Amino acid sequence: MSAPATSSTTSPHPQPDGAYAPALPGTGERVGAAVDARLIQVLQDYRRRWRGLVPASDELLDAAAQLLSGGKRTRALLSALGATLLLDGDQRELTLASPVVARTGAALELYQASALVHDDIIDSAHTRRGMPAAHRRLEVLHRDSGWLGDSETFGRHGALLLGDVLLSLAAEEMSGLAADRLVGPGPDAARRALARSAFDSMTAEVAVGQYLDIRSEVTALSAPGDDPLACAQDMHEHALAVVRHKSARYSVMHPLLIGALLGGVEPGTALYKALAVFGEEVGTAFQLRDDDLGVFGDPRVTGKPAGDDLREGKRTVLLSLAWRLTDDDGRHALRAVLAQPGATEADLASAARVIEDCGAREAHEAEVEAHLTAGLAALHGLEAGTMPEVSSRTLEEAAHALTRRRA
Amino acid sequence: MSAPATSSTTSPHPQPDGAYAPALPGTGERVGAAVDARLIQVLQDYRRRWRGLVPASDELLDAAAQLLSGGKRTRALLSALGATLLLDGDQRELTLASPVVARTGAALELYQASALVHDDIIDSAHTRRGMPAAHRRLEVLHRDSGWLGDSETFGRHGALLLGDVLLSLAAEEMSGLAADRLVGPGPDAARRALARSAFDSMTAEVAVGQYLDIRSEVTALSAPGDDPLACAQDMHEHALAVVRHKSARYSVMHPLLIGALLGGVEPGTALYKALAVFGEEVGTAFQLRDDDLGVFGDPRVTGKPAGDDLREGKRTVLLSLAWRLTDDDGRHALRAVLAQPGATEADLASAARVIEDCGAREAHEAEVEAHLTAGLAALHGLEAGTMPEVSSRTLEEAAHALTRRRA
Structure with a gap:
């Protein structure tokens, strides 16, 4: 589990710290603490409800508690930003500390834990x-x-x-929202219903995206004789579809929109549309950064073994760029690790070097930047005054933090 | 996959037809048809939404369509009975034909399909x-x-x-309920929220119940030297817990209560409590009937191979009774098939004969009757006029149909 040849200190985006919160002084910590407290409460409630089923229920709830104690609470924070998007001053502060924000965040974290558990089965992952x-x-x-x-x-x-x-449990936590008073424009019940629908369609989309993912991993790489450029192009398109549906929209767009709907942003408005574009584009940049870290990240910082994405045969945008930019020898080195559980550290280091040396990593960085820029442009295109200045500033900070992280 | 030695024609409850609908003339067919139509619509909507992901999305939706085309729509019908429980005459007829009934039924069927798919993975089932x-x-x-x-x-x-x-998809379908007008007492939004919560806690309970189930299958049967009576008692208790949480409440109580909440029955009232007891008891009888069919049913009628429950090592109430009532030879014959994927048809037939000959099947029938009687007693204990006469009659008919079926 040592780092691949290219150490993360050569990352084009050196950061003092891989954590997300520092870019949003105070808010991240407060929302994180509120969500943590709510998650502890949720698990306690289930322990009580299922106390007749001990020890079986404890086996599940202990495993859940272990999972939920980790994580950066990114989605919870994004939904909190969404819920407070139209607010300023005291109203904003009160809402950030409100049960609705803690509960929505807890629901998103519970769902994230669910998706990770199923994903880890599929990937035969050892650690999480x-x-x-x-x-x-x-x-x-x-x-x-x-x-x-x-x-x-x-x-x-x-x-x-x-x-x-x-x-x-995530679904139940969303149901519990009905007990919370919302702040912001529009009738409560309608906003709740919209947010609830958005939550449910998010979970459906992620599962379909995961299916796209496992499906793309089992389709053949180009056979000898195939045009590697056409193959790379095809791989690029498929990889972007997986990124969008499995990850980008789920990691950024949906949490932000679920919060925004609760906060009274109306579907169909210019603001709603801009948030959707912002979320999808920043989410794409976020996932591409993840794919870079999957090959070049420092396992001590990311918490996952480097090279695992290659060993699993994950068809990333990064890989599609390498397939296009390298030569037959390079593709040979990549084949030696792709979906090869027995690939050695040396094999993985060679493959990483191929990806770096052929210029794919640099081209990938440019894609990350392009998606980030497109996301920010959607915000900049909004009429001044559409939302309080603190909101646009915070969104912009979040976009940078999400795409320039090291973990 | 031939039938075990004891053919279903010797069933203590000969029925002209295994189907559920005939006991409820008209209603079952109409609700079933409305739910079928709604399910077709739901799948069409997803095909449209995910058309950019063809063929991957079609692979999933085709598999979903195949699953959803089968099934007896029992849960959908129970929720329809719940939703119309306080209604009579035209209001009842209109509500039975309403979108809210079709949609709730579709949500329950989608969830049932989900649980079956995961259950079949766990059981390594060949057919469904x-x-x-x-x-x-x-x-x-x-x-x-x-x-x-x-x-x-x-x-x-x-x-x-x-x-x-x-x-x-089930969750999204429940979210869609927000678009439907409800009939019956109380404010719409509150009833919807209650029903939604009940739906989500149902799905959580089933998953925990399934875990109880797989856990009970891997715990050892009594070792030679253990007291078989103590072991049988323990098995009986565990089996009943699995029945209650994985199946009984889910198959009958929750669908009925979800409908009843939508129909304006208030939690905490005598009616609500009686419906809960009725649902849990009838649901238990329903599942015990299923366990009998799992050993003695006709595969041509049940659609599942007879004896599979034994081969999987499923710890049923029926098995616990046999463990208590038979002797060492009988327990030996049972051990020869329990969790033994290689058990032959002859082994399974011997095991079935042991269960029948020691009186376990008869004792099991008595338990089915006892739960059915307890369920009906909860209804009979209600003050006259708590609900229209047509509702209590229909519930009673449903209870009989659910527990005297052959498939």
Whole structure:
């Protein structure tokens, strides 16, 4: 699990700190703390509700608690920014500290945990957020308990159900919103209904995006004789579709819009449309940054082994650029690691060097910048006064923090 | 996959037809048709929304369509009965034909499909509703497409995501309820919020119940030397907990209560409490009937291979009774099939004979009757006039149909 040849200190975006919060002084910490407190409450409530099912219920809830204790609360913060977008001064401060913000953030974090658990099953991941992945944890429980049958199978099935539990908990947390008073324009019930719909269509989209992803991983890379340029172009398009549906919209656009709908931003308005474009573009840049970190990131900072994306055969935009820009020798070196669980650290380091040396990493950085710029342009295109100045400034800061991170 | 030794013609409850609808003349067919139409609409809407992701989106939606074309729409009908519980005459008829009934029913069917897909992965089931299980279908797609990697793994992962998609589609369909006008007492928004919460806590409960189930399957049966009576008692308690949380409340109580909340029945009232008891007890009887069919049912009628429950090692109430009532030889015959994928038809037939001959099947029938009676008693305890006579009569008919079915 050592870092690949290219250390993250050569990153084109040196940052004093990989964390997201510092770009938004105070707000990130406060929202994060409120969401943390709410998540603890949620888990306590379920422990109470399911106390007749101990120890089975505790096995699931402990695994959930472990997962939920990690994470950067990025989506929670984005929904908080959305919910306060039309507010200023005291109203903004009060709303940031309100139950609706904590609860929406908790729902997004619960859903994120659900998606991670299922994703880790699919990727056969060993660790998540520096701890054993949920299916590994349940596998160990099975083995340590001396239960019948295959421990790995039990771990996988248990984690499948844990993911289902977490998705349902997220949904219940969104249902709980009905108890909270909203601040901002428009009738409460209508805004809640819109936000709820947006939440549900987000989770549907992510699952379809994940399917696109596993599907793209099993389709063949170009055969010898195929035109590598046509293949690279095709890979680029597919990779962008996966990025958009599995990640970009989910990581940035949907949380922001769910918050904005609760905060009274109306669908169809110029502001709503600009937020959607901003969210999709910044979200795309965010995921492309992630893909760069997946090859070149420092595992001590990212918390995930470098090169795993290559070993899994993940068809990223970065890979499609390398496929186009390198030569047959380079493609040979890439093939040696793609979807090759047995690829060595040396193989991975060579592959990373190919991606860097052929100029793909640089071209990828330009794509990150282009998406970030397109996102910011959507904000800049809004008429002055559409939202308080503090909101546009905060969105802009968030965009930079999300795309220039190191972890 | 032939029937076990005891043919279903010896069933203590001979029925002219395994279907559920005939006990409720007209209503079942009409609700079923409205839900079918709504499901077709839902899938069409997603095809449109995800048309940019063809063919991947079609692969998922075709699998969903196949699953949704089957099923008895039992839960949809129960929620329709709930929604019309306080209504009579024209209002009842109009509500039965309303979008809110069709949509709630569609949401329940979508969720049922989701739970089945995940359940079939866990059980490594080959078929569902007489067709290949979703993970098998996607496995075949992988193989026929000549994709990379292991077809079985792809099938399993694809189905995991299909289940997630279906759960999200169910949630979106519940969100869509906000567009429908409700009939009955109380403010619309409050009733919708209550129903929505009930839906979300139902899905959470089922996933926990499924975990209880897989967990009970891997715990050891009594070791030689253990007291079989204590073991049987323990098994009985665990089996009932699984029945309650995975199935009984989900199959009957929750759909009925979700409908009732939409129809204006208030939580905490005598009627609400009676419906909860009725639903849980009838639901328990319903699942116990299912467990009987899992051993003694006719595969041509049930659509699932007989004996699979034994082969999987499912710890049912029926099995716990047999464990108590049979002798060491009988327990030996049962051990020969429990969680033994290689058990032969002859082994399964012997095991079924043990269960019948020791009196466990008869004792099990008595438990079915006891739960049914307890459910009906909850209704009979209500003050006259709490609901229109047509409603109590229909609930009673439903209880009988659900527990005396053959499929």
